[in-house]
Amino acid sequence: MKYxxxxxxxxDGSQTVLATCRLVDGVVVIEGDEKFASFVANEGIxxxxxxxxxxxxxxxxxxxxxxxxxxxxxxxxxxxxIKEEL
Amino acid sequence: xxxxDFFKAVVGSRDxxxxxxxxxxxxxxxxxxxxxxxxxxxxxxxxxxSLENAEKKYSKKLGGGVNESYFVEFTNGEKGVFKPSVGEDxxxxxxxxxxxxxxxxxxxxxxxxxxxxxPPTVVKEIDEKIGSVQMFIPDxxxxxxxxxxxxxxxxxxxxxxxxxxxxxxxxxxxIHNSDRHKYNLLCSETNKKISVHAIDNGCxxxxxxxxxxxxxxxxxxxxxxxxxxxxxxxxxxxxxRILENLLNxxxxxxxxxxxxxxxxxxxxxxxxxxxxxxxxxxxxxxF
Numbered sequence: 001m002k003y004x005x006x007x008x009x010x011x012d013g014s015q016t017v018l019a020t021c022r023l024v025d026g027v028v029v030i031e032g033d034e035k036f037a038s039f040v041a042n043e044g045i046x047x048x049x050x051x052x053x054x055x056x057x058x059x060x061x062x063x064x065x066x067x068x069x070x071x072x073x074x075x076x077x078x079x080x081x082i083k084e085e086l
Numbered sequence: 087x088x089x090x091d092f093f094k095a096v097v098g099s100r101d102x103x104x105x106x107x108x109x110x111x112x113x114x115x116x117x118x119x120x121x122x123x124x125x126x127x128x129x130x131x132x133x134x135x136s137l138e139n140a141e142k143k144y145s146k147k148l149g150g151g152v153n154e155s156y157f158v159e160f161t162n163g164e165k166g167v168f169k170p171s172v173g174e175d176x177x178x179x180x181x182x183x184x185x186x187x188x189x190x191x192x193x194x195x196x197x198x199x200x201x202x203x204x205p206p207t208v209v210k211e212i213d214e215k216i217g218s219v220q221m222f223i224p225d226x227x228x229x230x231x232x233x234x235x236x237x238x239x240x241x242x243x244x245x246x247x248x249x250x251x252x253x254x255x256x257x258x259x260x261i262h263n264s265d266r267h268k269y270n271l272l273c274s275e276t277n278k279k280i281s282v283h284a285i286d287n288g289c290x291x292x293x294x295x296x297x298x299x300x301x302x303x304x305x306x307x308x309x310x311x312x313x314x315x316x317x318x319x320x321x322x323x324x325x326x327r328i329l330e331n332l333l334n335x336x337x338x339x340x341x342x343x344x345x346x347x348x349x350x351x352x353x354x355x356x357x358x359x360x361x362x363x364x365x366x367x368x369x370x371x372x373f
Binding site (some may be wrong): 004005007009011012014015034035036038039043045046056062069070071072073074075076078079081082 | 102106142148149150151152153155156157159164165169177178224225226228229231233234246264265267268269270272286295299
């Protein structure tokens with residue numbers, strides 16, 4: 001199962017996992033911070049690729065998962081690369 | 087030439103600043119000297135020695151993000167987020183490996199308009215990598231966290247917060263930011279007053295589509311203080327020239343030129359009517 005972790009920066013420079021976005025049956029299910037889950041579900045994230053709509057939502061599945069790291073890269077909130085869970 | 091004319095023409099006048107003897111005559115050499123001093127001051131204003139000259143104590147590579155980022159602590163106690171050029175991926179319409187320069191350029195615009203939204207940001211070499219270092223702001227929450235907090239959400243309706251958000255909206259329009267989502271806007275609270283901090287400004291100045299996630303403020307009056315700041319910059323030829331030179335060191339000429347066109351267009355709208363009309367939406371969001 002493919003998934004992406006969202007990391008939040010703490011005052012001491014450490015990072016904690018704010019949320020985990022998992023690809024389940026073609027859609028992304030978000031576990032963890034409810035505000036983050038609501039945010040991406042309601043407002044979506046920007047699509048930086050040339051393919052598809054301007055914004056992606058969890059329902060867009062892998063396309064959404066692939067774009068997370070381009071959208072969350074401030075250092076304060078970073079999205080990891082896609083990992084595979086066996 | 088009288089000193090008064092010099093100040094009107096080159097420096098502009100600011101309340102509480104240097105009060106010259108306006109009736110005295112000055113020589114061309116003195117004018118040049120004053121102008122050079124003015125330029126030097128502005129350039130010094132653009133610098134932030136406690137970050138620029140700071141020595142790294144330790145750095146930690148942060149997980150995630152398409153571009154590399156590091157949490158850095160300096161021996162003088164300052165902390166920052168370092169984004170090296172070599173760690174940048176290529177995406178959007180910005181020239182490759184220029185995100186760190188855009189971070190710095192956004193800070194300079196904030197500085198020259200006196201907005202206090204962007205944490206101090208410098209270009210610096212750390213561990214033989216050139217990149218941007220932005221001062222770390224501790225104890226912050228993302229804008230979305232404020233929206234979802236019942237008590238703090240009320241603070242969003244207060245004038246001081248709305249004024250900051252209006253300022254941010256205009257700032258983002260000026261730098262043509264394509265990435266102001268609600269996690270690239272941090273909030274900190276002091277004495278029940280929220281301050282906003284505009285971070286991750288790398289996707290600015292280029293031809294990507296403008297994007298501003300929070301509410302926009304069409305047909306709403308801006309504060310007198312903000313209008314004054316806009317007017318002051320529009321009337322201050324010297325500051326404009328210095329900012330232009332500084333931006334030209336960081337951005338393609340076409341982007342600097344587009345920035346100053348937006349400054350003129352949006353600045354004039356604000357200084358003439360004190361607001362932005364919804365009928366101008368398409369016009370102000372153009373590159």
